[in-house]
Amino acid sequence: MFGFGKKEKKKELKQYITGAGACVVTKSVLNGETGLKWLFREKDGIGNGWVALGESNTQAYVDDAANYAIVDFNTLANIEPAVLNILHMPAGADLEFKPDASGGYFVDTVNGKEIREPVKAPIQEAFEQNLKYLNKESYPAEELLRYFHGKGDMRIFCMGEADFPSGEIIIADPLVYLGNDKYTEPLNRKIPAGSYPVELAILDSPVAGLRIAAARLKIRETDICRYEIAMPAGTTAAQYNQPGIFAGFGVDAGMACFCDAAAAKEFGEFSDGWHQQNPGKNQYDDYFAQLFRSSYEAYPDVQREDGDFIEWAVPGYGHRIAMFASGLGDGLYAGYWGLDAGEEVTELIIPFMNPDYFS
Structure with a gap:
């Protein structure tokens, strides 16, 4: 009669959020x-x-x-x-x-x-600010030079070299677009044929963790006077943002690279052959992933556990391509020529992250 022994029904919790700790x-x-x-x-x-x-x-x-x-x-x-x-x-x-x-x-x-x-979460706030920072027509020289001063939370690491038998440079997502002429083309300036060091600006960020904030292909040791956006072959910086002309490259697999135009064709041939020999397999998961993990094992202090960079020679050809993680991952990025007093190319740099937003 009086309901003795009955338990009060526990209020059911709504699922407002998961994984918040x-x-x-x-x-x-x-x-x-x-x-x-x-x-x-x-x-x-x-x-x-x-x-x-x-x-x-x-x-x-x-x-x-x-x-x-x-x-x-x-x-x-x-x-x-x-x-x-x-x-x-x-x-x-x-x-x-x-x-x-x-x-x-x-x-x-x-x-x-x-x-x-x-x-907003700090990483979201920083990401949104970073989007506005990237892909500008130009930057003051000191803005891009600071990436490789090795100050603050930034470390400079030489990951190896890339070979340029033709002197024509391609920057692209190697896992999605490299070797496909429809989506990649050489840049508007050539460099002397040869092999050049690739340096990474490694940012140890409390917001984003260990990331590659910028990558550069070092051509000469002369002082840089200015930077100019790298455009597609046959165009100049004066044509930036004109209809039908796109400066920059898309990343859809979180990777970028410095590659010679001839090596890009070799990569395309290798990739086609690999897929024919490995039907149904994923080229990253079943081929490149182990190479990146080996890179981490060799240099664990400057990259994440799955590996963030490799110096890789195209099998059967031997030309080396420098592959590296693109900052926070997918997006649109641009390269910039570092030019000396004589307007000669000193370096090619790709900025991925403004360190000011991630410190």
Whole structure:
């Protein structure tokens, strides 16, 4: 009659978010005994570092470790969905919850700013800024020179050499477009036939991890006076952005390369033959992946575990192609000629990431 022995039905949690990590919540907030009031993020704290305190929690209450529970961040979002807006705020964030007719919002106690929209993850913010930075018609010389000064979080690493028997350079995604004349063509300046070192600017970023921020093909040791965007053969920088003329190259497999035009044709022949001999197989997974992993084993301090670069000689021909990861991965990138006082090519550089956005 009185319902003795019946259990109260547990409220089912909504799935607001997954993979956000654990957080710390006072039990009074978790049990609905008091409303959420304070939220702060600890550096090197439990889980994702967020700690939630209740409106009625006294100092004595919060000083007692027994009054805390560790829960998934989604559990806290079920208590107050507004926490989804602040998930990506940095360590040190100190927030106060303000209920209102819309449900509520947080206020940054440091600067008084109201937070009513989702704060972007640092990597997303940096990525969006980086898109605006790339593929400009020109940069001040010091802007591109800084990549290879070896200062701050940047390290310079010579990954090997690339061979240029014809002196015509192709920059492309080697795993998708190299060897296909429809999608690649030589650049508008030639270099003397020969072999040249390829250097990588390695950025150790707290936001993006270990990445290749830029790559350059070093041609001469003369001082650079200016940079000029590399255009397709038969065009000049003056034709940048004219209809039908595209400066730059697309990346769809997270890789770029420095390659001679003759070596690109050799690569196309090798690739065609490999696919004929290996029907149904993936050329990266079943051929190149092991080469990149071996590169990591040889140089683990300057690349990620799957490997970020290889100096690779085309089987049957011997000409070397330099392949390397393109910063954050897929996208549109451009090369730039470094020119000396006599307008001779000193280097060809491909910037992938502005280090200022990822530090």
